Structures are given as structure tokens and as C-alpha cells.
Amino acid sequence: MNILVLGASGYIGSHLVPRLATAGHAVRAAARRADVLEARGWQGVDCVSADAFDAATLDRALEGVDVAYYLVHSMGGGGGFAERDKRAAENFRDAAARAGVRRIVYLGGIRPSGEASMHLASRLETGDVLRAGPVPVTELRAGLIVGAGSVGFEVIRDLVNHLPVMVTPRWVQSRTQAIALDDLLAYLQGVLDQPETAGGTYDVCGPDNLVYRDLLAIYAKVAGRPFRPLRVPFLTPRLSSLWLGLVTSVPISVARPLVDGLKTDLVGDDAAIRKSLPIPLHTYEEAIRAALARERAEPIPARWAEGALAFRGYNPDVSFYSKGESAEFDTAAPAAAVWDVVRGIGGKNGYYYADTLWWIRGAFDRLIGGVGLRRGRRDPRDVRIGDAIDFWRVVGLEQGSRLTLLAEMKLPGAAVLEFTVAPQESGGSTLKMEARFHPSGVWGLLYWYSLVPAHNFIFRRMPRNIVRAAERNFRRANRTRASA
Known part of the structure; x- marks a missing residue:
């Protein structure tokens, strides 16, 4: 069967696509x-690339497709997400009809027992919009999904661990029927064989x-964690979402619509x-154990990915x-x-901003039993997978475009520093630097929040100075060529 999965990069789509392909279907993600x-x-x-707001891309993606999975929504997409969801569903419904x-x-x-939150109401409306077209729709309605990376599950994990x-708050007395990720995927796949x-x-x-x-x-x-609940009646859903933003690593833009939906059963x-x-x-309980086992069995990704256990020290207690x-x-x-500048970072080349602070961090790491900065670099310019660079380890490398470093310093969590270099049509380029920290427990959260002021300086000035160094080197090389 020829199948399209729109929204294949999302949580459910990324698990469903390989499952359908393994079952022998011709899958277009x-x-x-x-x-x-x-x-x-x-x-x-x-x-393939497809945008629910671009009819031409939908027409190309749907060409020759028998069954199309629609897994697109605007969870935490800011104001107006309901209208965006509606327009996206209308576009997809009409494109599916044109494609046959x-x-x-x-x-x-x-559907909740009481008044639906804006997010849940939008999900229900999307189903109505899709059914308004001539293509038959199979709608599956799920509540909390138990699997590594599911927002609801990660809120639970972070609350317990942190x-x-x-x-x-009051909503902990609301009822739900959480479904295991594997069971939900079995339903999504199984309906194909049930006309x-x-x-x-x-x-x-x-x-x-x-x-x-x-x-x-x-x-x-x-x-194996303690559970000591202290119920307070004054944590409204809005206050709860702000509170979750502080004590969990789930983005507040996602936590807010999630919590809004917990007011009723x-x-x-x-x-x-x-x-x-x-x-x-x-x-x-079986679903929890399966989720943790799935994490441990995942292969090491070629680059940093949110939640990958390999980038969390293989410790499921560290936030997804x-x-x-x-x-x-x-x-x-x-x-x-x-x-050329990015690949030479660290060692005697330094970090292009606040090298004294990096030295102090390295000295502190040595003091508490870490590796510090003593390892330096294997080579001042060459870099390859597995290299140690001070207290970092090269875990991802795409020559000329991407360098991923995993922290091996002593931390209450796991940290990744990633550089991406992309060429521009004008002949210039764009440097992107990302610093990601997965906290472990309350100490991990306190560690992150204590360093936020310093990060605001370091992780903005450091890439700026890398770019300036590249510009100086480029001008110098041009002058050398001109004088030769």
C-alpha cells in the first residue's frame, strides 16, 4: 500500500514511519x-518536503498515495493556533481529494468530560474539518501517551526526578487512561487492514x-524514586504551566496547552x-518499563537529537x-x-570568548575529580569522531558543516555544544551555535538557572567572535594570494 505520513518529523510520526516501512508498505514521509x-x-x-499551508507541496506529496496519515498540529504554537490548525486541515483535506x-x-x-481546553477543542475541530471532505476519515482519539519523548510522560518523569x-495542584485528581506508545502505534497501523x-x-x-x-x-x-506529594489548592492551570516550566525541562509553550487540558477527566x-x-x-506500569527499555535499545544517532539517551550519559534519570x-x-x-575556525576550537586555540572563565571552569572540574582542560586537543586543526577536546568529546561530525561536542566534565546532567555552518547563495555563510543542557534532578535545575546570566554573555559573544576570526583569516588569505 502507498502511504503518506504528514508530520513525520513529530513524535508519533517518527515512530510510525519505520513501523509501516517494516510491514512492507511503500512509505512517503x-x-x-x-x-x-x-x-x-x-x-x-x-x-519529501511538504507544508500544510502550501497546496502545491501537498499535491506533490500526495501523488499516487492510497492512505494518508495526518499528524500535524500546532501544540504550543502561540496565539491563533486553532485557526492555523483549521486552515491546515482544510488544505490537506482538499489536496487529498484532488489526489484521489x-x-x-x-x-x-x-473528548473531555467537561469543557474542552482550546487545544483539545482544536484537535476535535480538526477531525470535523477533515470529515467535511469526500475522503473517508478514520479518527483515533488518544489521551496521555506513555513513551520516551511524549510530553505528558516527560512531565511525569521530570516531576518525579526533580x-x-x-x-x-488540583488537577492531579483528574482521571485519564494513558496508552502505551506501542499500543497506539499498533492501532494506527492496524486500521489499515480493517476496512x-x-x-x-x-x-x-x-x-x-x-x-x-x-x-x-x-x-x-x-x-525507584521517593514520592512525597504536597497538595496545594491554589495552583491554577495557568500557574501550574508556569511552575512546570521551572521544575521540568518540557518547554512552557508545550506545557501550557497540556495543563489546560487536565482540568477535567x-x-x-x-x-x-x-x-x-x-x-x-x-x-x-508495563508501558513505563517498555518506554525505559526502548530508550536503552536506541542506536547512537549521528548528531545531537532531543532526548537521545546516548547524549544523556545513558541515564534515563536525566531529562529527555x-x-x-x-x-x-x-x-x-x-x-x-x-x-576552519570551528574545527580548531579548544586546546591552545581557546574558545574565542572569556577564556579565563573556561580555565576557571576547568580548574573547578579538576578539583571535584573531573578531567578539566588538561587533555587539550589531539591536533590543533584536524578533528574526528571520538576526539577529546579539553572536557568535551566529539560525538558528531559532518566535515565542513557540523561539529557536536558532548561534555565530559562533572555535571548534574548532560550537556551538548553544537556548531553548524551553512553556506549562503551570496558566497557568505551562517554560523549557528547551540548549547543544550539536560538537567538531572533538582541540582541540575539549580545548576542551569545559576549559570543563565553567564550563558547569556558567553553563548552570544563566543559565536560572534568565531565569525570575526573567520573574517580576519579570510581577508588575510586574500591579501596573501593577491601579493603572491
């Missing part, structure tokens, strides 16, 4: 940036009906889907999502000149 999809290394998958697609499969959210005493599900709307749920307090307590038991009725697909379901800083600078110097 689509997202705004095809290069992001290609970097995943999926075998036998056609990766036989069925659309859409993943939405369970808070010795947990302040719990009677075309045109149907189904709740998909786990077997356990639990309050969120139970979800926290069970995760704590599995992880999210309990579904999966009797209808169970008649067509009576798959064995995992309990919540990261805190971070990034800066981007354009320069007239060509990419080769900028890369």
Missing part, C-alpha cells in the same frame, strides 16, 4: 524539512483508569475499536528535554573559512 527526515536514516522511505486518496487516518485527542517533595474502520471515530485507551497522582506514584515506584470508551482490533494492551541557548550569525566569510 513528509515534513517541512526533508533533510531532518533524511537524517533519521530510515531504510526504503521516501522523504482512498482514506485519511487522523490522530486526535479524547522534586524531593512534590507540590501537586470497516474507514469513516469511524474511535477512542483508544490503556486498560488502567487512573488519576494523575497515581501516574506519578507508579512512575516513582518503577524508577480524559476517559474514553474503546469498546468500538476493540471489536475491530482486539490487540493485547499494556498496563500503565533540554534547557538551552542558541545564537546565529551571518558573515561575508565563506563556509570553509568559518569551519
Whole structure:
């Protein structure tokens, strides 16, 4: 079967695509940036660029497709996301009709028992918009998904790992039926072989009906962590989202719409889907254990990826999502000149800003038993995978364009420093530098917040100075050539 997955770079899409391909389907994965999809290394998958707001790209992506999965939404996309979701769904619905697609499969959210939040209302409206077209739609409605990287699951993990005493708001008494990621994927794949599900709307749920307090307590038991809840009635959903932004690594733009949806119970009725697909379901505790096992079994990625366990010291207690800083600078110097500076960073070449502070950090690291700066560099210019650069390790390298360094200093968490150099049509280039930190426990959070003022200086001036060094080197080389 020829299948399109729109939104393939997202959480569900990135797990569904390889599963469908392994089952023997001809899969076309689509997202705004095809290069992001290609970097995943999926075998036998056609990766294409498609934008739900660009009809021409949708027409190309849907050509020859039998079934299309629609996994696009604007979670945390800022004001006006409901209108954007509606327009995107209208565009996709009409493009699917033009292409002669036989069925659309859409993943939405369970209808709450009370008033729906703006985010959940938008998810429900998207299903209505898709059904307004001539292509039959199979809509699966899920609540909290238990899997590494699922926002709801990562909030639970961070709360348990980061808070010795947990302040719990009123919504911890709301009920939900969390579903294991593997079970949700089985449903999404299984409906392809069940023609009677075309045109149907189904709740998909786990077997356990639990309050969120139970979800926290069970995760704590599995992880071997203490669970000491302290309930406070004054934490409204809005205050809760701000609070989660402080004590978890889940981005607040994502946490806010998530928490808004927890004001009422999210309990579904999966009797209808169970008649067509009576798959064995995992309990919540089994789903947690499967999620942690899946993390440990993941291959080492070629570059830094949010949540990759290899970049978190293979420690599942370290937050999946990261805190971070990034800066981007354009320069007239060509990419080769900028890369020449980037690849020589560290050692005797230094870090192009506040080298005294880097030295102090290295001395402190030695004091507490770390490697400090004593390792230097193997070579002042050449760099390869596995090289030690001071207290960094080269874990990702694309010659001429990308350098990824994993911190080996003593830290209450895991840190990554990544440089990306991209050429411009004008002959110049763009340097992007990202610093990502995955905190571990309350000390990891305190460490990050204590260094935020310094990071605001270092991680903006450092790439600026790298660019200036590249420009000086480029001008010098031009003068040398001119005088030769």
C-alpha cells in the first residue's frame, strides 16, 4: 500500500514511519524539512518536503498515495493556533481529494468530560474539518501517551526526578487512561487492514483508569524514586504551566496547552475499536518499563537529537528535554573559512570568548575529580569522531558543516555544544551555535538557572567572535594570494 505520513518529523510520526516501512508498505514521509527526515536514516522511505499551508507541496506529496496519515498540529504554537490548525486541515483535506486518496487516518485527542481546553477543542475541530471532505476519515482519539519523548510522560518523569517533595495542584485528581506508545502505534497501523474502520471515530485507551497522582506514584515506584506529594489548592492551570516550566525541562509553550487540558477527566470508551482490533494492551506500569527499555535499545544517532539517551550519559534519570541557548550569525566569510575556525576550537586555540572563565571552569572540574582542560586537543586543526577536546568529546561530525561536542566534565546532567555552518547563495555563510543542557534532578535545575546570566554573555559573544576570526583569516588569505 502507498502511504503518506504528514508530520513525520513529530513524535508519533517518527515512530510510525519505520513501523509501516517494516510491514512492507511503500512509505512517503513528509515534513517541512526533508533533510531532518533524511537524517533519521530510515531504510526504503521516501522523504519529501511538504507544508500544510502550501497546496502545491501537498499535491506533490500526495501523488499516487492510497492512505494518508495526518499528524500535524500546532501544540504550543502561540496565539491563533486553532485557526492555523483549521486552515491546515482544510488544505490537506482538499489536496487529498484532488489526489484521489482512498482514506485519511487522523490522530486526535479524547473528548473531555467537561469543557474542552482550546487545544483539545482544536484537535476535535480538526477531525470535523477533515470529515467535511469526500475522503473517508478514520479518527483515533488518544489521551496521555506513555513513551520516551511524549510530553505528558516527560512531565511525569521530570516531576518525579526533580522534586524531593512534590507540590501537586488540583488537577492531579483528574482521571485519564494513558496508552502505551506501542499500543497506539499498533492501532494506527492496524486500521489499515480493517476496512470497516474507514469513516469511524474511535477512542483508544490503556486498560488502567487512573488519576494523575497515581501516574506519578507508579512512575516513582518503577524508577525507584521517593514520592512525597504536597497538595496545594491554589495552583491554577495557568500557574501550574508556569511552575512546570521551572521544575521540568518540557518547554512552557508545550506545557501550557497540556495543563489546560487536565482540568477535567480524559476517559474514553474503546469498546468500538476493540471489536475491530482486539490487540493485547499494556498496563500503565508495563508501558513505563517498555518506554525505559526502548530508550536503552536506541542506536547512537549521528548528531545531537532531543532526548537521545546516548547524549544523556545513558541515564534515563536525566531529562529527555533540554534547557538551552542558541545564537546565529551571518558573515561575508565563506563556509570553509568559518569551519576552519570551528574545527580548531579548544586546546591552545581557546574558545574565542572569556577564556579565563573556561580555565576557571576547568580548574573547578579538576578539583571535584573531573578531567578539566588538561587533555587539550589531539591536533590543533584536524578533528574526528571520538576526539577529546579539553572536557568535551566529539560525538558528531559532518566535515565542513557540523561539529557536536558532548561534555565530559562533572555535571548534574548532560550537556551538548553544537556548531553548524551553512553556506549562503551570496558566497557568505551562517554560523549557528547551540548549547543544550539536560538537567538531572533538582541540582541540575539549580545548576542551569545559576549559570543563565553567564550563558547569556558567553553563548552570544563566543559565536560572534568565531565569525570575526573567520573574517580576519579570510581577508588575510586574500591579501596573501593577491601579493603572491
